[in-house]
Amino acid sequence: MSSPENIPLSVRNLTKRFRQGDHVIDALHGVSLDIQRGSFVAVMGPSGSGKSTLMHLMAGLTRADEGEILVDGQDISRLSDGKLTHFRREKIGLVFQSFNLIPTLTAEDNITLPLFASGRGTHVQKSLDEILHRLGIEARRKHRPDALSGGEQQRVAIARALITDPSIVLADEPTGSLDSATGRGICQILSELCTEQQRTIVVVTHEPAVAIWAKRVIVLKDGQLIDDFETGQFPDALSLATHYQNALDASEAAV
Numbered sequence: 001m002s003s004p005e006n007i008p009l010s011v012r013n014l015t016k017r018f019r020q021g022d023h024v025i026d027a028l029h030g031v032s033l034d035i036q037r038g039s040f041v042a043v044m045g046p047s048g049s050g051k052s053t054l055m056h057l058m059a060g061l062t063r064a065d066e067g068e069i070l071v072d073g074q075d076i077s078r079l080s081d082g083k084l085t086h087f088r089r090e091k092i093g094l095v096f097q098s099f100n101l102i103p104t105l106t107a108e109d110n111i112t113l114p115l116f117a118s119g120r121g122t123h124v125q126k127s128l129d130e131i132l133h134r135l136g137i138e139a140r141r142k143h144r145p146d147a148l149s150g151g152e153q154q155r156v157a158i159a160r161a162l163i164t165d166p167s168i169v170l171a172d173e174p175t176g177s178l179d180s181a182t183g184r185g186i187c188q189i190l191s192e193l194c195t196e197q198q199r200t201i202v203v204v205t206h207e208p209a210v211a212i213w214a215k216r217v218i219v220l221k222d223g224q225l226i227d228d229f230e231t232g233q234f235p236d237a238l239s240l241a242t243h244y245q246n247a248l249d250a251s252e253a254a255v
């Protein structure tokens with residue numbers, strides 16, 4: 001049954017256009033989807049297909065031209081800028097390819113920053129210690145980002161995303177700057193956030209080796225949703241990649 005309890009994230013007929021001079025780009029065109037609570041969803045698609053645009057809209061970082069974005073049943077596209085910022089701090093954890101850590105702050109100060117930004121800076125120690133332990137970076141807590149490996153920096157970024165205890169984590173190419181073994185470690189963490197903590201995870205990725213960790217894959221092409229499939233049917237990333245490529249080819253042939 002579809003309700004905010006089991007569908008924390010839902011988009012309806014989402015359209016986003018960008019203007020470049022006289023030229024209008026349809027970055028997303030009429031995209032609709034429901035994402036189940038506690039699921040791990042990968043968004044795939046060729047470069048320029050609208051993946052990051054979808055993620056930014058779901059995070060409330062940009063506004064749609066048309067359509068609705070329902071987070072726990074609330075249409076965030078109708079919120080004022082102030083309420084949208086508050087909503088994002090409460091509900092969403094964001095992880096980016098380039099980590100986006102503040103270079104002058106230690107790992108733990110980077111992680112706790114969102115709590116201070118949202119006025120919840122007191123009594124952080126317990127949740128900070130738990131998250132540092134969960135992500136295996138306790139020994140690195142006093143280090144600045146330039147003294148951390150790429151994988152450690154991304155763990156710090158995930159810890160920062162989790163410190164406000166968001167029910168939804170959105171990650172844009174979280175392994176894109178990492179080698180494949182380190183990237184697997186990050187995928188494992190994201191996967192466990194679903195299975196152990198029932199968080200809802202949406203990951204934008206080009207890589208079948210990342211998408212295979214998800215339960216479900218959504219494929220975008222030219223701003224439209226062209227495929228939506230479960231990964232359980234695939235024994236490995238190669239067979240998922242083949243299915244994905246076939247979906248792209250079929251949509252090409254249909255044009």
Ligand SMILES: Nc1ncnc2c1ncn2[C@@H]1O[C@H](COP(=O)(O)OP(=O)(O)OP(=O)(O)O)[C@@H](O)[C@H]1O
Pocket residue numbers: 018019020025026027045046047048049050051052053054
């Ligand atoms: N701020 C912007 N101004 C103008 N055009 C934009 C802007 N952001 C995105 N676009 C365009 O919208 C389309 C979708 O971009 P988007 O970044 O969502 O794609 P993507 O699938 O995430 O691509 P990639 O995999 O290369 O990151 C592209 O044609 C892109 O050039």
